[in-house]
Amino acid sequence: MNEDDEIRPKLGYVEPYEGESISHYLGRLRRFKANSLPSGYSLGKIAGLGAVTTRWEKLYFNPFPNRQELEALASVVGVSAERFIEMLPPKGVTMKPRPIRLCAACYAEVPCHRIDWQFKDKMKCDRHNLRLLTKCTNCETPFPIPADWAQGECPHCSLSFAKMVKRQKLR
Missing domain, CATH: 1.10.260 (434 Repressor (Amino-terminal Domain))
Structure with missing residues (x-):
């Protein structure tokens, strides 16, 4: 030490x-x-x-x-x-830091942003077979960086991330 x-x-x-x-x-x-x-x-x-x-x-x-x-x-x-x-992308995996992506179904189960949602080639959630969201399903505000997800909701209209699953489309 x-x-x-x-x-x-x-x-x-x-x-x-x-x-x-x-x-x-x-x-x-x-x-x-x-x-x-x-x-x-x-x-x-x-x-x-x-x-x-x-x-x-x-x-x-x-x-x-x-x-x-x-x-x-x-x-x-x-x-x-x-x-x-x-918590980081594996070596050799390309990240796409914007737009921030979200699977509302996963978030409803465990309220956190998953690193694999930002992988460049990741467009759907493998677990739920749903297209990843890039903005609020209500007001279309893009998601802020995950570090700022204090309430687990849209910063503009306050719609809960978990409730966005209702409008998340199958992929």
Whole structure:
């Protein structure tokens, strides 16, 4: 253990969901009562990473997160670097960070953004055979980055993501 580890604060623990994107997880982690961090940058500062966590919240992985960065984040949040690797796209898989995609049926089961929804070639949910949504089914507002999904609803009209399944089409 080095001197920095002794100074670095530990954040409240937030359990990751299976398949959750790093963007969604980092947003939940920041909003957790014990943490209450205002931005991705504030989280990155605590972990000694600067603004890199802000890029991850936006699903921008160029340059791709390295082991040292993931270990630094792991040291303050209590989640292993291996678990963070699972929240990232696998090596060789191309991401499409915009538009943000959602399977409302999956979200109704487990309220999180899944990293595989942003894979470039992913247009449907393999589990529900439904086309992935890119905007609210009510007001057509594009989805914000998953880190900002505080309420699990459209930021414009407040329609719950889970209720959007009613208008999600079979693929």
